[in-house]
Amino acid sequence: ISEGEKRLIRWHLYVAYIALAVGIFFGLLQVLSRAKLLPPTPLYDYYQGLTFHGVLNALVWTTFNIVALLAVAVRASLGRPLYSPALGWTGFGLMTVGVAAAGYAILTRQANVLYTFYPPLMAHPAFYLGATLLIVGSWVSGANLILTYVAWRRENPGQRTPLMTFGSIVVFVLWYIATLGVAIEVLFLLLPWSLGLVKQTNPMLARTLFWYFGHPLVYFWLLPAYVAWYTMVPRLAGGKLYSDPMARLAFLMLLIFSTPIGLHHQYADPAVGQEWKLLHAFGTFMVAIPSLLTAFNLMASLEYAGRQRGGRGWVDWIFRLPWGEPAFAGATLSMIAFIFGGISGIVNASYNVNLVVHNTSWVPGHLHLTVGTAVTLTFMAMATWLVPYLTGRALWSRKAALANVYLWFVGVMIFAVGMMRGGLEGEPRRTNLGFSPYLLPEWRPFLIMAAVGGTLMFIAGVLFLLNMAMTLWFSRQPAAVEVPISEALHTAAEAPLAFERWRVWLAVAAVLIVIAYAPVITQVLQVSSFSAYGYLPSSAVPIR
Numbered sequence: 151i152s153e154g155e156k157r158l159i160r161w162h163l164y165v166a167y168i169a170l171a172v173g174i175f176f177g178l179l180q181v182l183s184r185a186k187l188l189p190p191t192p193l194y195d196y197y198q199g200l201t202f203h204g205v206l207n208a209l210v211w212t213t214f215n216i217v218a219l220l221a222v223a224v225r226a227s228l229g230r231p232l233y234s235p236a237l238g239w240t241g242f243g244l245m246t247v248g249v250a251a252a253g254y255a256i257l258t259r260q261a262n263v264l265y266t267f268y269p270p271l272m273a274h275p276a277f278y279l280g281a282t283l284l285i286v287g288s289w290v291s292g293a294n295l296i297l298t299y300v301a302w303r304r305e306n307p308g309q310r311t312p313l314m315t316f317g318s319i320v321v322f323v324l325w326y327i328a329t330l331g332v333a334i335e336v337l338f339l340l341l342p343w344s345l346g347l348v349k350q351t352n353p354m355l356a357r358t359l360f361w362y363f364g365h366p367l368v369y370f371w372l373l374p375a376y377v378a379w380y381t382m383v384p385r386l387a388g389g390k391l392y393s394d395p396m397a398r399l400a401f402l403m404l405l406i407f408s409t410p411i412g413l414h415h416q417y418a419d420p421a422v423g424q425e426w427k428l429l430h431a432f433g434t435f436m437v438a439i440p441s442l443l444t445a446f447n448l449m450a451s452l453e454y455a456g457r458q459r460g461g462r463g464w465v466d467w468i469f470r471l472p473w474g475e476p477a478f479a480g481a482t483l484s485m486i487a488f489i490f491g492g493i494s495g496i497v498n499a500s501y502n503v504n505l506v507v508h509n510t511s512w513v514p515g516h517l518h519l520t521v522g523t524a525v526t527l528t529f530m531a532m533a534t535w536l537v538p539y540l541t542g543r544a545l546w547s548r549k550a551a552l553a554n555v556y557l558w559f560v561g562v563m564i565f566a567v568g569m570m571r572g573g574l575e576g577e578p579r580r581t582n583l584g585f586s587p588y589l590l591p592e593w594r595p596f597l598i599m600a601a602v603g604g605t606l607m608f609i610a611g612v613l614f615l616l617n618m619a620m621t622l623w624f625s626r627q628p629a630a631v632e633v634p635i636s637e638a639l640h641t642a643a644e645a646p647l648a649f650e651r652w653r654v655w656l657a658v659a660a661v662l663i664v665i666a667y668a669p670v671i672t673q674v675l676q677v678s679s680f681s682a683y684g685y686l687p688s689s690a691v692p693i694r
């Protein structure tokens with residue numbers, strides 16, 4: 151990998167780390183403020199902070215990390231240079247300008263609309279423009295990886311695609327399909343409305359388009375972590391991936407089932423019929439299956455590694471795994487957190503049970519176990535070899551890295567239990583409970599629990615950022631680090647050739663999307679209308 155490529159990837163990480171730093175700072179303020187542990191000050195606006203928190207953590211930290219990690223994965227597994235440095239830098243430039251534009255709107259309190267930006271709350275046009283540029287930039291960066299793959303395919307006809315690249319290509323194909331929804335929402339509904347070209351909009355149509363995008367978005371976050379779990383962790387553990395073909399099957403199932411299920415975020419919405427919500431509920435159970443396959447495949451891989459290291463009996467192999475190695479430990483703790491993230495997701499997906507947890511703090515409990523830990527902690531863990539790999543310098547502190555991953559895990563388990571138990575008592579999400587007149591006494595212990603867990607996560611995040619900054623700029627000890635690429639027990643040769651017929655999978659995905667969404671969009675257009683004026687978050691008077 152050339153110096154130029156390393157520089158491009160490092161720049162993605164700089165932006166990701168700045169986003170995480172600001173993002174978790176607001177996370178700490180939120181969790182303290184909800185527990186009444188923060189005095190009121192005009193300097194801190196809860197919804198401005200929550201918008202920064204959602205946007206910077208869930209959209210910026212993730213996207214920049216994903217582009218960086220997958221660029222390394224594709225580059226290393228194909229063993230050929232990335233297609234075009236110019237495309238790579240253009241993608242990075244567009245994404246960064248987008249973040250700056252949206253950041254300006256949030257900083258000046260003109261976009262307190264949260265990371266889901268539901269109308270009729272209206273943001274400054276710079277916010278929507280920024281979101282568009284972030285997405286367009288990621289398209290360009292994704293195109294660079296896909297073109298690298300196409301060039302490799304031409305040079306290596308008939309060869310199986312390495313699993314690392316296979317997973318990475320699925321991530322970006324899924325991303326292109328998903329972002330169509332939000333691109334239509336922003337370009338045709340929100341931007342013209344926020345610019346004043348039209349006065350009224352259709353919130354139900356906007357929400358439906360948003361969640362067409364919003365659910366596959368969560369797999370855009372998750373699948374790069376799966377790439378790491380399948381193709382890097384077995385090697386880090388000193389073993390092999392149990393089954394390469396089963397991993398490919400899981401990626402393909404996620405590709406086709408992740409989009410036609412967005413209505414599970416809208417069970418409580420009007421304008422969509424129950425029959426379609428139920429169909430999407432069944433689809434959601436289908437999309438859990440590849441994650442269950444993943445759980446089985448990874449567990450078998452970890453067991454193989456533990457036994458290779460001398461493990462005997464039913465549980466001894468677990469203790470033989472390299473728990474003192476930060477990259478392995480962080481990624482495996484992420485998997486353990488994801489078991490609970492997955493269970494809570496299945497609770498959410500269960501149509502009638504969802505009515506108990508919807509819009510309560512249960513949902514942020516779920517999302518911090520998934521994107522906030524399964525994904526984030528995996529990225530942190532992978533950074534412990536990735537940053538030394540990119541700089542050629544040793545990790546500044548292995549102890550800090552270990553403290554980082556264990557502390558984050560302990561923190562999130564406490565935080566998530568607090569949030570989720572509180573949610574079951576009716577504790578709402580998206581509310582500055584510390585200043586609300588209706589804080590129920592039974593929520594108190596759970597709010598305190600979440601505050602303790604959230605503070606531990608914050609300390610862990612600071613340790614991570616400190617370790618990365620020191621490694622990037624101050625570590626002097628040279629290190630020769632390689633990308634950990636796992637071998638498999640059941641190899642790619644056992645996978646059906648049909649797995650590489652991308653056109654067929656795209657066609658299947660398209661058919662499922664049409665079945666799941668054509669009647670829904672028609673229905674939404676029939677029963678809702680473009681009649682909502684915009685509101686600024688600061689005022690109950692509509693903007694006419």
Ligand code: HAS
Pocket residue numbers: 266368369371372414415434435437438441442444445446448449452468482485486488489491492493494495496498499500504507508509513516517520521525
């Ligand atoms: Fe979700 C809401 C359903 C997965 C993120 N989700 C959210 C929101 C976010 C989010 C951000 O049905 C909030 C959106 C908002 O702001 O309103 N989610 C699911 C389901 C899954 C799921 C069924 N979610 C994710 C992932 C996310 C994510 C992944 C981010 C990365 N979610 C919902 C629903 C809602 C929702 C509803 C709406 C709630 C509402 O009412 O608003 C499934 O994909 C989960 C499947 C996962 C599993 C777990 C497999 C376990 C594995 C680990 C194995 C461990 C090993 C370790 C091997 C079945 C793979 C072994 C260790 C040793 C030591 C041996």
Ligand code: HEM
Pocket residue numbers: 173174175177178180181184200201203204207208211212264265266514517518521522523526578579580581582603604605607608609611
């Ligand atoms: C929401 C705390 C890290 C993504 C929240 C909420 C709290 C919180 C208390 C709920 C606010 C409310 O509903 O009123 C924290 C703390 C963190 C942390 C203490 C670590 C120090 C992260 C990370 C991510 C993330 C790493 C993603 C990568 C989100 C998202 C929401 C959220 C998407 C929902 C925002 C919304 O409802 O608009 N966080 N968080 N958080 N957090 Fe975090």
